Amino acid sequence: MELIHALRTTGSVRGFTGEPVADATVAAILDDARFAPSGGNRQPWKVAVVQDLAARRAMADLMRPVWHEYAGAVVAGLRPFAYGSASEAPAVAAPPVEAPNSLIDEIESIPVVLAVAADLNLIALMDGNLDRPPITGGASIHPFCWSILLAARARGLGGVLTTFLSRAEPAAAAVLGLPPDHALAATIFLGVPTHQNTRLNRNPVESFTTLDRFDGPTFAG
Numbered sequence: 001m002e003l004i005h006a007l008r009t010t011g012s013v014r015g016f017t018g019e020p021v022a023d024a025t026v027a028a029i030l031d032d033a034r035f036a037p038s039g040g041n042r043q044p045w046k047v048a049v050v051q052d053l054a055a056r057r058a059m060a061d062l063m064r065p066v067w068h069e070y071a072g073a074v075v076a077g078l079r080p081f082a083y084g085s086a087s088e089a090p091a092v093a094a095p096p097v098e099a100p101n102s103l104i105d106e107i108e109s110i111p112v113v114l115a116v117a118a119d120l121n122l123i124a125l126m127d128g129n130l131d132r133p134p135i136t137g138g139a140s141i142h143p144f145c146w147s148i149l150l151a152a153r154a155r156g157l158g159g160v161l162t163t164f165l166s167r168a169e170p171a172a173a174a175v176l177g178l179p180p181d182h183a184l185a186a187t188i189f190l191g192v193p194t195h196q197n198t199r200l201n202r203n204p205v206e207s208f209t210t211l212d213r214f215d216g217p218t219f220a221g
Contacts, residue, residue: 001154009198010150013158014103016191021111023049025155029190032154033147038140044122045144045185048115048176053108058175059115059187060107062168067104068096070164081167083133103162103189111191115165115172116145117182141185148188158193161186 073080076094118141126136152159169184209219
């Protein structure tokens with residue numbers, strides 16, 4: 001697949017056919033993704049290919065209340081888990097709402113479930129000393145996650161990256177055998193898509209790009 005086409009047409013896929021994905025294909029996807037950018041070439045990622053159905057169900061049981069919190073915030077017109085200021089914790093000021101979620105409800109039948117962890121000993125957390133939630137650590141792990149999705153797309157698969165399980169990391173650690181000093185960065189679902197959305201709605205460049213300063217004039221290009 002031509003690179004620019006892949007970048008502009010790879011949408012999140014949450015519906016999969018019943019067609020299985022061979023272990024060799026998963027290994028090939030990870031073999032491509034390992035070439036993702038890595039600060040200092042430390043490659044802090046660790047991946048669990050979760051095939052055990054009991055483990056998958058336990059993951060779903062941990063994600064479901066988080067999803068209900070998320071749905072409740074959306075129904076109330078709030079931004080779920082958003083920080084209003086540097087001093088506020090990510091909470092949901094709305095009652096949870098039970099809502100279906102095929103990734104959670106049908107987790108046993110999803111062809112590929114990957115748990116991606118990051119070794120915190122190998123990550124330079126450049127903003128860890130600031131009086132706000134740190135974000136720069138994601139630069140060491142999320143390019144790898146995105147490379148997984150692109151490598152899957154190149155093989156006719158679709159997928160989606162989620163972070164619901166990360167909110168329940170202490171309990172998920174026991175289910176997944178998460179090593180000490182590791183963070184659960186993402187859960188990725190892959191499979192043959194029932195529909196690959198390629199018409200993506202994104203804001204134009206001029207809506208988020210300025211010249212010289214963030215409060216500078218619009219960068220027209």
